[in-house]
Amino acid sequence: MKTIYNFSAGPAVLPKPVLEKVQEELLNYRNSGMSVLELSHRSPWFEDIISQAEKRLRELMDIPENYQVLFLQGGASLQFSMLPLNLAKNQKAYYVNTGSWSKKAISEAKKIADVQVETLASSEDEHFTYIPKIDPATIDQDAAYVHITTNNTIEGTVYTDLPETGKVPLVADMSSNILSAPYDVRKFGVIYAGAQKNIGPAGLTVVIIRDDLINRSDTISAMLDYKIQADNHSLYNTPPTFSIYLAKLVLEWLQELGGVPAIEQLNRKKARLLYEAIDQSDLFQSPIRIADRSIMNIPFITGNKEVDAQFNKEAQAAGFENLKGHRSVGGMRASLYNAFPIEGVYDLIDFMHKFEKNVGGKKTNDIHYQNI
Numbered sequence: 001m002k003t004i005y006n007f008s009a010g011p012a013v014l015p016k017p018v019l020e021k022v023q024e025e026l027l028n029y030r031n032s033g034m035s036v037l038e039l040s041h042r043s044p045w046f047e048d049i050i051s052q053a054e055k056r057l058r059e060l061m062d063i064p065e066n067y068q069v070l071f072l073q074g075g076a077s078l079q080f081s082m083l084p085l086n087l088a089k090n091q092k093a094y095y096v097n098t099g100s101w102s103k104k105a106i107s108e109a110k111k112i113a114d115v116q117v118e119t120l121a122s123s124e125d126e127h128f129t130y131i132p133k134i135d136p137a138t139i140d141q142d143a144a145y146v147h148i149t150t151n152n153t154i155e156g157t158v159y160t161d162l163p164e165t166g167k168v169p170l171v172a173d174m175s176s177n178i179l180s181a182p183y184d185v186r187k188f189g190v191i192y193a194g195a196q197k198n199i200g201p202a203g204l205t206v207v208i209i210r211d212d213l214i215n216r217s218d219t220i221s222a223m224l225d226y227k228i229q230a231d232n233h234s235l236y237n238t239p240p241t242f243s244i245y246l247a248k249l250v251l252e253w254l255q256e257l258g259g260v261p262a263i264e265q266l267n268r269k270k271a272r273l274l275y276e277a278i279d280q281s282d283l284f285q286s287p288i289r290i291a292d293r294s295i296m297n298i299p300f301i302t303g304n305k306e307v308d309a310q311f312n313k314e315a316q317a318a319g320f321e322n323l324k325g326h327r328s329v330g331g332m333r334a335s336l337y338n339a340f341p342i343e344g345v346y347d348l349i350d351f352m353h354k355f356e357k358n359v360g361g362k363k364t365n366d367i368h369y370q371n372i
């Protein structure tokens with residue numbers, strides 16, 4: 001089999017040792033005589049899996065005792081509704097609009113009755129190529145929360161400093177950079193993330209929520225109610241058992257590597273190598289403001305649609321999968337999540353050099369996405 005590097009933005013590459021472990025254990029989980037796929041979610045085997053997954057996540061992120069960890073379904077997208085439904089009834093909820101996912105979070109919150117949604121800041125004026133500054137004085141201290149998207153998966157931006165929100169809880173969609181670099185959980189009221197980028201396979205959503213933010217309403221459907229999910233330790237109904245099992249293995253893998261500080265170093269190195277190659281190139285360019293560049297999702301363009309298309313085609317033929325940029329922004333995007341091997345970055349840079357030599361051409365001075 002030829003070597004494939006998978007730059008997918010999600011579902012994304014998983015650590016190879018984890019996949020090997022899954023294969024090894026698949027038919028007979030710990031001498032149970034059953035596959036992990038077949039275990040009851042009430043069995044001691046699965047109880048051990050889910051409690052280990054929670055324990056590992058708590059250790060890796062240093063999650064304090066007064067926060068609950070929930071393993072839910074419905075993706076990060078369901079959190080766009082669950083969050084305002086549980087936390088913001090008859091209140092104001094602030095959102096920072098930094099890209100496609102923020103926009104979806106805002107539009108879903110607006111559908112929840114009796115929630116007053118306000119956009120606190122936006123970078124839409126410059127095609128989401130930067131993170132806007134927030135003036136804390138403009139935040140009504142009675143608001144339910146301030147919602148941010150820590151890493152903008154499609155646009156390729158990240159918050160380097162968290163906004164100051166006073167006593168208003170900061171809520172974060174951390175889907176595409178959870179566990180990529182340390183975050184102080186105490187600075188947040190709620191953190192949520194779809195698992196399929198840095199935690200495991202699709203089908204699982206992790207929610208980390210401070211105790212005092214649970215139980216704000218008694219009229220919510222059971223499945224959408226944080227209180228019911230927390231009281232039942234994520235076992236109110238059948239949870240996505242296989243996804244939780246895989247997440248547990250990924251978390252163990254990350255701990256063995258040295259945890260979040262260790263993977264952060266590696267992530268920064270991978271990103272730095274690629275950004276340097278882009279910035280030094282005469283063909284490729286990054287549309288993102290330098291201070292706000294993501295280390296997880298790195299979009300780049302040539303400024304010429306046909307050349308981008310040619311690059312994507314030749315890259316795929318050479319074994320670089322899923323490099324095509326999101327359909328809304330075009331160009332290319334390399335997602336370098338925790339499990340993405342550094343060899344893939346070196347090989348991609350080599351490939352970019354060769355392509356540039358063959359194509360010739362100069363980058364345009366026009367720094368913005370090609371189709372805007």
Ligand SMILES: *Cc1c(COP(=O)(O)O)cnc(C)c1O
Pocket residue numbers: 010074075076077078101149151152153173174175176194195
């Ligand atoms: C992928 C992603 C989502 C959507 O996640 P689903 O699990 O598909 O609902 C939301 N927000 C961000 C930042 C993402 O990267």
